[in-house]
Amino acid sequence: MSTETATREYRWVMPRGWWTRRANYFWYIVREFTSLPLAVWLLWFLVEVQRAQSGPKGYVPHSSTAFVIFSVICLGFALYHSITFLSLAGVILHFKVLDRPIPSRLVVLSQFGAWAAISAVIAFVLIYFAR
Amino acid sequence: MNEHSTKKRPAFDHLFFWFMFAQGGVIAALLIPVHILVQGILGPLGIVPVVDRHYDTWISILGNPLVKLYILVLIAFPFFHFAHRLRYLLVDLGVPAAKSLPAQAVFYGGAVVISLITIWLLLTTAPLSL
């Protein structure tokens, strides 16, 4: 962009720790980071499926304290992902009914409603069929 | 700066990966927390009975074709979401190489591989039962 003849400009260089300089940037990076613990937890879920191959004798469910602590941490990240993603999706989705735009607060509320309903159904299945 | 705008073309690869990212994000947001709560915390602590605490109940529910389909959705879409986010996170943290084609192949390819492993696990773990 700059040539020899042009006046010298001082070029911008993004500082490495830019995301530590403002709270909003930091929480954005946390939001993006949630994918890592969630991915690890889902891999554990796959292992849980795989372990069912070992037959009735070899099947011992995970119960260690470490695993519960790991899950609690993952749940924190999962909730942060859910809350941010469903709230932000309300900004993006734009519906109209009878030519009138639906307020985004209503869209967000209905998403949280769907989240609650779906969670209740899954929890019911996981618990009810345990007997 | 940029050449004239006629040279620009819609990037269909980005379009597709963003679509998968958005789908996976919604599915992860709606489905994952309750699994972690019930299977990762309440079950191991013995607060409620949970299907995966006993072999019999776990293998029987895994045999249900609807459950198999559900688990595939639970894994495959979110992993495309994770792949996309982690790739952009690396860019944000100062690794522009995460934008390259090889990096895309590794991240999205990884999501494909995990989806294939999931299909294989679901087909081999429990016999179909209705």
Next chain:
Amino acid sequence: MAAKRITIQATRFDPDKDEKPRLQSYDVPFADESMVVLDALNYIKGHVDGSLSYRWSCRMGICGSCGMMVDGVPKLTCNAFLRDYWPKPITVQPLNNFPIIRDLIIDMDDFMEKLKSIKPWIIRKQELPLGAGEHRQFTPQIDEFRQFSQCINCMLCYAACPVYGLNDGFLGPAAIALARRYNLDSRDEGLKQRLPMLAEAEGVWECSFVGECSVVCPKGVDPAKAIQQTKLDTTMRFVLPYGNRD
């Protein structure tokens, strides 16, 4: 009672002498409560150091010239009141993410090129003769894009955008918001001409929805929303059957 004073630390950079920008402190009388950072800069230029360079014009949040980093946050300096910072010193720096020409002045060529590239004017497939009259528009049709048309090109959103800071090839918040303003205009038929710019790799897809562009906008424009909605609309155009028709 002794008159109140406030310390302004302003970036100085002389391209002929300085290797890199440095901060210089100025002691400024904080004479009345309505003083803004721009008033302090004008005081310095008028009474302390005439060589301090910066852009400004209207002093009333309309022209979009006086955007700078005030204590690390992109702001219109005519809208940043000293009373909100006093008695702490205020750091005034040129907008982040742009090359610095001198002192507080950034090079905005890249931004101007990007604005032009999305063709921010009404495009018609067939221009009607003047005698055919005006293109009528109803209030609800204006409401579709009104918010996006408030942009004053102050570049605060570019200074707030880490994606642009990491890669200045990114089309950026204001340009995409303006493109959406025209794409949503009922009189406009230029979507297909703008789509290649918007939907290419360094168009909307580069954005990872940090959202800070919308936070810092002094005019209440929501560029982050414009970008995400463009992503969704573009995707739907190609995903839905017949979505790609005009």
